[in-house]
Amino acid sequence: MYMHKRGLSLLFLLLVFVFTSPVAISQTGVIKGRVFNEISNAPLEFATVLVQNTGKGAYADSSGNFEIKGLEPGLYNVEARYGGFQTEVLYEIQVTNSKPYVVEIPMKEEEITTDSVLIVASPFRIIEEAPLSLRTIGTSEIKRNPGGNRDISRVIQSLPGVASTVSFRNDILIRGGAPNENRFYIDGIETPNINHFATQGASGGPVGLINVDFIGEVDFFSGAFPANRGNALSSVFEFRQREARDDRLGFTATVGASDLALTVEGPVSPKSTFLFSARQSYLQGLFKILGLPFLPTYQDFQFKQKIQLSERHQITLVGLGAVDRFKLNLEADSTDYQKYILGNIPVQTQENYTAGINYKYFGDNGFWQVVLSRNAINFNSEKYTNNDESLPLLLDYNSQEVENKLRIERTARKKNLKWTYGANFEQATYRNATFNVLPFSTIDFESELNMLKYGLFAQFSTKLLEDRLVLSAGLRTDGNDFSEEMMNPLNQISPRFSASYYLTPRLTANFNTGIFYQLPPYTVLGFRDNENGLLNKDISYIENRQIVGGIAYTTETNSKISVESYYKRYYNYPFMLNDSVSLANLGGDFGAIGNGRASSTSEGRAYGMEILLQQRFYKGFYGILAYTLGWSEFTDKNGEFRPSAWDSRHIVALTMGKKFKKDWEIGVKWRLQSGTPYTPADVATSSLIPAWNSRGREIPNYNLVNSERTQAYHQLDFRIDKKWFFEKWSLNAYFDMQNAYAYSIAGQPILNVVKDEAGVPQVNPNDPSRYQTYFIENSLGIIQPGVGLVFTY
Numbered sequence: 001m002y003m004h005k006r007g008l009s010l011l012f013l014l015l016v017f018v019f020t021s022p023v024a025i026s027q028t029g030v031i032k033g034r035v036f037n038e039i040s041n042a043p044l045e046f047a048t049v050l051v052q053n054t055g056k057g058a059y060a061d062s063s064g065n066f067e068i069k070g071l072e073p074g075l076y077n078v079e080a081r082y083g084g085f086q087t088e089v090l091y092e093i094q095v096t097n098s099k100p101y102v103v104e105i106p107m108k109e110e111e112i113t114t115d116s117v118l119i120v121a122s123p124f125r126i127i128e129e130a131p132l133s134l135r136t137i138g139t140s141e142i143k144r145n146p147g148g149n150r151d152i153s154r155v156i157q158s159l160p161g162v163a164s165t166v167s168f169r170n171d172i173l174i175r176g177g178a179p180n181e182n183r184f185y186i187d188g189i190e191t192p193n194i195n196h197f198a199t200q201g202a203s204g205g206p207v208g209l210i211n212v213d214f215i216g217e218v219d220f221f222s223g224a225f226p227a228n229r230g231n232a233l234s235s236v237f238e239f240r241q242r243e244a245r246d247d248r249l250g251f252t253a254t255v256g257a258s259d260l261a262l263t264v265e266g267p268v269s270p271k272s273t274f275l276f277s278a279r280q281s282y283l284q285g286l287f288k289i290l291g292l293p294f295l296p297t298y299q300d301f302q303f304k305q306k307i308q309l310s311e312r313h314q315i316t317l318v319g320l321g322a323v324d325r326f327k328l329n330l331e332a333d334s335t336d337y338q339k340y341i342l343g344n345i346p347v348q349t350q351e352n353y354t355a356g357i358n359y360k361y362f363g364d365n366g367f368w369q370v371v372l373s374r375n376a377i378n379f380n381s382e383k384y385t386n387n388d389e390s391l392p393l394l395l396d397y398n399s400q401e402v403e404n405k406l407r408i409e410r411t412a413r414k415k416n417l418k419w420t421y422g423a424n425f426e427q428a429t430y431r432n433a434t435f436n437v438l439p440f441s442t443i444d445f446e447s448e449l450n451m452l453k454y455g456l457f458a459q460f461s462t463k464l465l466e467d468r469l470v471l472s473a474g475l476r477t478d479g480n481d482f483s484e485e486m487m488n489p490l491n492q493i494s495p496r497f498s499a500s501y502y503l504t505p506r507l508t509a510n511f512n513t514g515i516f517y518q519l520p521p522y523t524v525l526g527f528r529d530n531e532n533g534l535l536n537k538d539i540s541y542i543e544n545r546q547i548v549g550g551i552a553y554t555t556e557t558n559s560k561i562s563v564e565s566y567y568k569r570y571y572n573y574p575f576m577l578n579d580s581v582s583l584a585n586l587g588g589d590f591g592a593i594g595n596g597r598a599s600s601t602s603e604g605r606a607y608g609m610e611i612l613l614q615q616r617f618y619k620g621f622y623g624i625l626a627y628t629l630g631w632s633e634f635t636d637k638n639g640e641f642r643p644s645a646w647d648s649r650h651i652v653a654l655t656m657g658k659k660f661k662k663d664w665e666i667g668v669k670w671r672l673q674s675g676t677p678y679t680p681a682d683v684a685t686s687s688l689i690p691a692w693n694s695r696g697r698e699i700p701n702y703n704l705v706n707s708e709r710t711q712a713y714h715q716l717d718f719r720i721d722k723k724w725f726f727e728k729w730s731l732n733a734y735f736d737m738q739n740a741y742a743y744s745i746a747g748q749p750i751l752n753v754v755k756d757e758a759g760v761p762q763v764n765p766n767d768p769s770r771y772q773t774y775f776i777e778n779s780l781g782i783i784q785p786g787v788g789l790v791f792t793y
Contacts, residue, residue, distance in 0.1 A: 366412025
């Protein structure tokens with residue numbers, strides 16, 4: 001109710017501002033940048049750069065630089081042409097008066113013969129290694145996505161194969177896989193986490209960590225992973241950060257629905273530029289006003305510096321970090337639900353960072369890349385009985401993960417042959433000090449695990465049959481010194497193969513298959529007791545065998561129709577012995593997963609079909625219609641396949657928008673998802689007095705793992721944007737509404753014990769060994785309005 005009134009009030013103020021604002025002045029913008037050979041970095045002098053549908057353009061100079069002036073603010077597509085190279089098009093470039101839009105246009109050399117068949121350039125990014133299961137998302141698509149809240153983890157929910165939870169978490173669930181099966185790279189530097197308040201051993205959290213103002217575009221692989229990207233089973237995200245302005249110092253200030261952000265950029269020297277941002281949340285104050293029992297707050301920073309030492313030598317520095325704090329609102333205890341949450345959620349803190357350097361050396365036919373990085377994250381949780389520090393401690397959890405990484409690789413191209421090869425090395429340290437009172441035992445241990453990891457990879461791609469057929473074959477292997485089995489890289493041989501055939505200049509048939517390996521979470525590897533040492537020494541790599549096939553058709557109006565089918569078979573997934581459940585079913589909640597006895601005995605399978613109809617921005621309109629039919633199953637303790645926690649059978653996502661005159665834009669997103677499975681409570685065991693006193697919540701009945709299912713859920717989001725462009729600054733105001741018609745469903749009911757007015761649990765008069773129990777209704781789905789302002793100078 002409060003959020004609804006607050007949203008309407010802010011909307012009213014926003015509309016008053018819109019209709020009383022002065023008319024913008026002096027509407028001219030600039031697009032500038034550099035055109036070069038993607039392999040050698042050599043400038044392409046006299047390359048033609050055109051702004052489509054404007055008649056404006058420029059030629060690149062001897063350094064490959066170009067500048068196009070006199071553009072009215074708006075969205076444009078930029079096209080680059082050069083003899084002997086494939087035409088490149090950059091889509092949806094937002095031009096403003098406040099700063100020049102700086103782009104880099106790497107162009108791919110092609111061999112042209114008199115017998116070559118005309119292949120129409122696709123408006124959608126295609127690479128030899130991944131002719132399917134690859135979507136490229138631009139920064140404009142992320143910013144304007146209705147209900148996306150400028151968060152990439154939410155934006156991808158418009159795409160096929162992506163499931164979501166009804167709660168406010170950002171769990172990334174791809175093609176039936178668990179949220180721990182995803183990997184993230186920023187300008188080639190791996191970061192283990194892109195969310196605040198992350199779940200240890202998984203990848204989800206409630207709020208995105210990456211500032212969208214840094215993003216140029218994102219490659220999202222839901223399969224067909226290139227050989228130089230290991231340790232992934234469900235997805236790989238490649239974030240390419242945008243170029244900073246090089247003319248003067250500038251900044252962007254954002255007041256969003258949950259935080260304040262400031263981004264500063266500009267030149268450091270004639271050969272170096274930088275981007276820096278900092279964000280501060282104000283969720284804590286808002287949640288307290290709303291009477292929620294938990295109060296989160298976070299800060300984060302992001303940094304990029306690019307140094308062009310010479311035409312052949314280039315350095316990129318990247319930094320990303322966050323501080324998360326989570327405390328309880330003990331005043332919010334008027335309802336049974338609030339009291340239950342207060343009785344179970346621990347006080348949590350997290351700190352994490354990633355810092356790295358990416359050095360490139362460009363030769364005549366290829367380039368070397370040396371990437372050195374370090375990332376670390378601290379997890380801390382604490383819980384006292386009844387949240388009273390004078391009463392017994394129930395949970396004291398302190399854990400740290402630190403990784404130091406080196407990757408060396410070379411990419412080269414000669415005529416129609418492209419190859420990449422390299423090696424990666426990693427030193428990892430995992431520490432854990434756990435005190436946790438369980439229903440029938442207490443976990444109390446300290447652990448430190450030091451590991452060395454290594455990998456080799458190579459991939460070769462070529463074009464045949466007059467460029468109609470594109471083939472790519474890759475191989476990688478990984479190992480580490482955790483155990484003798486995993487130390488042998490021959491046990492983790494990971495081949496992959498892709499093929500794409502042009503049936504017509506616009507219609508392709510595509511295929512990929514491969515075997516992929518992923519190391520289990522550190523929580524599993526480092527679990528031990530103080531007497532017997534590490535208890536999971538027999539754990540091995542998780543194995544996943546995939547096969548994907550499909551067709552794709554592109555039109556003359558920047559649209560695409562594609563159909564893909566996939567099958568994924570899992571082996572050696574960790575099976576948690578204390579709970580008798582596969583780790584693949586865990587990760588959709590806060591805290592840590594995998595911190596217990598486990599064996600590599602669980603198996604799984606996920607399979608389905610995806611249909612995508614996408615219209616890129618064309619004459620002011622854009623749209624995506626995605627449908628997924630899929631199954632996800634993992635074995636239970638009896639070896640029988642059961643639906644996994646991520647088994648969403650049907651997913652429909654419709655996203656569309658229209659840009660109107662005077663810089664207005666409206667977008668809507670409607671999403672329907674089948675109900676997801678859950679495991680019911682074991683009432684008999686949970687109600688036992690020792691069990692409830694130590695745990696304070698239900699114990700799942702894993703004999704009936706995922707035997708229940710929630711209702712289907714659907715949600716409508718919409719967003720309204722208005723932009724003003726002035727001579728040296730611009731302003732974007734937006735109103736975003738999530739779940740506009742306030743649809744909600746009954747979620748998994750919450751088991752609780754009956755208490756008297758003093759909060760004392762009541763003993764069952766028919767069985768003195770147990771408490772009286774009842775279920776709390778758990779409604780999922782709330783309306784979430786949000787208003788924001790983005791000021792750029």
